[in-house]
């Protein structure tokens with residue numbers, strides 16, 4: 001199963017305004033990806049539109065979010081249904097600090113419908129730390145029947161390892177995400193706790209041309225974890 005399970009739409013301030021739901025789905029279809037997920041920073045609010053477009057295009061799509069924990073650790077959270085994703089979105093949104101977005105500095109936070117028509121903008125800045133701690137996250141995501149993993153753990157910013165210095169032993173993460181796959185061996189050598197665990201690489205696309213090529217198969221163990229997710 002080819003996949004790209006971490007990407008940003010025009011709702012993320014750092015996401016290109018051309019990352020509309022139709023452009024994302026059409027690009028994924030053009031590339032021949034089997035499954036995609038939309039994971040904007042601290043928000044799932046463009047997922048309803050994306051799910052509609054993906055359904056029309058016959059591509060499996062999973063609603064999600066890249067949460068920024070209170071420690072500023074990025075984690076990808078996926079949900080079986082739109083209803084669960086939007087309920088999680090409501091909760092996470094309620095924990096965001098009341099900081100207003102400044103589009104001229106951070107970028108636009110655009111909501112679209114299934115025709116890529118502007119539905120409004122989100123005023124609260126979505127890239128701040130949410131009120132959800134890493135410790136809380138596994139149980140919280142589980143309460144919404146979701147799956148989560150620490151995002152791009154090899155990156156030098158906003159990653160589990162960059163923030164905490166190492167992988168904590170007491171945190172239950174079902175799999176993990178690597179950005180630079182060439183660093184896998186080095187990463188596991190430095191962090192033996194990662195050995196043998198299922199992992200995946202996603203594009204973390206903020207621009208259309210960054211969406212993944214269908215050159216990677218999802219680990220069957222992760223495929224199983226995602227059974228019944230999306231449509």
Ligand SMILES: [Zn+2]
Pocket residue numbers: 066074151152158
């Ligand atoms: Zn991230």
Ligand SMILES: [Zn+2]
Pocket residue numbers: 006007008066204
């Ligand atoms: Zn991301």
